[in-house]
Amino acid sequence: MPENDFDVVVVGAGPAGSCAAIEAARSGLRTLLLERGPFPGSKNMYGGVVYPRILDDLIPEWWNEAPLQRWVTRRSTMVLTDTQALTVDFRNEAWAAPPYNGATAHRPEFDRWLADHAVAAGATLLCDTTVTGLLRGEARRSGRVVTGVRTDRPDGDVTASVVIACDGVNSFIAKEAGLYGTPNPKDFTLGVKETLALPRQVIDQRFGVRDLEGVDIEIIGCTGGINGGGFVYTNLESIAVGVVLKLTSLAAQTTRPEEIIARMKRHAAIAPLVEGGELVEYSAHLIPEAGLRMMPEMTGNGLLIAGDAAALCLAAGIWLEGVNFAMGSGRYAGQTAVEAIAAGDVSQRGLRGYASRLSDTFVLRDHRKLRRAPELVLGDRVQHLYPSMITGMAERMFRVDNPSPKPGLRRIFREERKRAGVSRRALLRDSRDAFRSFG
Numbered sequence: 001m002p003e004n005d006f007d008v009v010v011v012g013a014g015p016a017g018s019c020a021a022i023e024a025a026r027s028g029l030r031t032l033l034l035e036r037g038p039f040p041g042s043k044n045m046y047g048g049v050v051y052p053r054i055l056d057d058l059i060p061e062w063w064n065e066a067p068l069q070r071w072v073t074r075r076s077t078m079v080l081t082d083t084q085a086l087t088v089d090f091r092n093e094a095w096a097a098p099p100y101n102g103a104t105a106h107r108p109e110f111d112r113w114l115a116d117h118a119v120a121a122g123a124t125l126l127c128d129t130t131v132t133g134l135l136r137g138e139a140r141r142s143g144r145v146v147t148g149v150r151t152d153r154p155d156g157d158v159t160a161s162v163v164i165a166c167d168g169v170n171s172f173i174a175k176e177a178g179l180y181g182t183p184n185p186k187d188f189t190l191g192v193k194e195t196l197a198l199p200r201q202v203i204d205q206r207f208g209v210r211d212l213e214g215v216d217i218e219i220i221g222c223t224g225g226i227n228g229g230g231f232v233y234t235n236l237e238s239i240a241v242g243v244v245l246k247l248t249s250l251a252a253q254t255t256r257p258e259e260i261i262a263r264m265k266r267h268a269a270i271a272p273l274v275e276g277g278e279l280v281e282y283s284a285h286l287i288p289e290a291g292l293r294m295m296p297e298m299t300g301n302g303l304l305i306a307g308d309a310a311a312l313c314l315a316a317g318i319w320l321e322g323v324n325f326a327m328g329s330g331r332y333a334g335q336t337a338v339e340a341i342a343a344g345d346v347s348q349r350g351l352r353g354y355a356s357r358l359s360d361t362f363v364l365r366d367h368r369k370l371r372r373a374p375e376l377v378l379g380d381r382v383q384h385l386y387p388s389m390i391t392g393m394a395e396r397m398f399r400v401d402n403p404s405p406k407p408g409l410r411r412i413f414r415e416e417r418k419r420a421g422v423s424r425r426a427l428l429r430d431s432r433d434a435f436r437s438f439g
Helices: 015-026 107-121 172-177 201-207 247-251 255-264 323-343 355-362 362-368 373-377 381-385 386-398 408-422 424-437
Strands: 006-011 031-034 070-080 085-091 102-107 124-126 133-139 143-151 158-165 186-199 214-219 228-234 238-246 278-288 303-305 315-316 317-321
Touching: 006 015, 006 143, 006 323, 015 107, 015 158, 015 323, 031 107, 031 158, 070 386, 085 386, 102 107, 102 278, 107 124, 133 158, 133 172, 158 172, 158 323, 201 373, 228 315, 228 381, 238 247, 238 255, 238 355, 303 315, 303 323, 317 323, 323 355, 323 362, 355 362, 373 424, 381 424, 386 408
Parallel strands: 006 031, 006 158, 031 124, 070 214, 158 303
Antiparallel strands: 070 085, 070 102, 133 143, 143 158, 186 238, 186 278, 214 228, 228 238, 315 317
C-alpha cells in the first residue's frame, strides 16, 4: 500500500486548525494545514474578545508575543429601551497583568500568528486552496474511511491518515461525511460588525481606560423587533460596533442589519462613544448559536471535527465565547490524531479519545452547563419585555416625585412587571429556567 502524502491534513487555518496543526507537527507527524483564503484569517470576521488561556502550555507566555489589541479590564452589560439605559459595569485591574483574562484582537493578525507557530512546529501551510471533497477508502461497519481530501488545485488529491475539519460554521466536510443533519435556520445568528477608527487617546477618554486597558460592552434591547443583541469593543485605535441577529427573526422583518446598527449608534447611551468614528470595515458572519442542540457527531473513520465546524460557540448571554473553544477543540483533535496514528488505528473507535477529551474539559462541560441559555436569552420575553421592565424599575427607584413619597420596591416591581406585560407565571418560569441555565 503506498504511503500517504501526509499523516494529518487540517482543513482551515483558523484558531482550531492552527492549534491542531501545532499539536500534530510537534509530535513529528507530517502535517498539512490548508487555507482557502490568501492568508490565515483573511476570511474571518470577528468583533469580540479572545480568551487565550488554553494556550498557556502550548505557547508559554503567549501574552509577550500574541498580536492583541487591548486587555479587557471592564465588562459591561447594558439593557436598553428607546430612551433608557441600565448598565452593570465590572472592572478588574488584575486582568491587565499576566496571566490576563481576555483581549480584543484583529483576527487576521491573530490567526496569522497562530499559523506561524504551526509552521515553526513543522507543519506545511498551503493557502489559496479550497477543499472540494473527501477521499474515501475501505468501508467499515461505521462507514467508509476518510483517506484524504480533494482540492481545487491541479493534481489536488491529498492523502492522509487523519483529516481534521476546521472549515468553519455549517461545515462542508462534516456534511459530506454524514456527521451533520439538515441545518435549521433557527440555530444560527448573523453577526454584523462595523469597525470605526478613533484616535487612541479619544478611546481612552471616552471609555475610562488607559495604557492597554480595554472594554467589552454587551447590549440587549438594541435590535428593535428582531431578536438578538449588540456589542461595543475597544481596540487600540478603533472600536468594533455591531449586532448579532437571530436568522429566523431577521428573515421575518424588512429592516436591514446596517439600519439596526445605525439606530443603535444613535441611542443616547451609545452615541457619545462612537461619535466621529470613521468606518474602515463592514463585515458579516454566520454564527452557530444553539450549542449542544446543533452539534454534529465529532468523529468519523479517519475524520475529526473541531471549532465552528463542530458548532463549538458559546452564546449564552453574558458568556459570549468561541475562539477559546476553537483552540481547545483543535488541540484535542491534534492530540487524538497523534495518539491514534501511533496506535495504528484511525477508525472511529481508534479516535474515540477525542470525545473523552472534549467531554472531560471546559469544551463540552461549559456547553452542557449552559445548554438552556441560548434559547432563554434569545426568547421573546427577554428580548422585548424584560428590558422595559428592568429600566422602568431603575427609573422608579431613582426618580423623585415629591410631594408624593417614594414607593416601596415591591410595589415598583409589581407595577413595572404588569406595565411591561410580563405575567407572574412567565416570570417564575423564566426565573426557573435562568437558574437552571446559569446555576
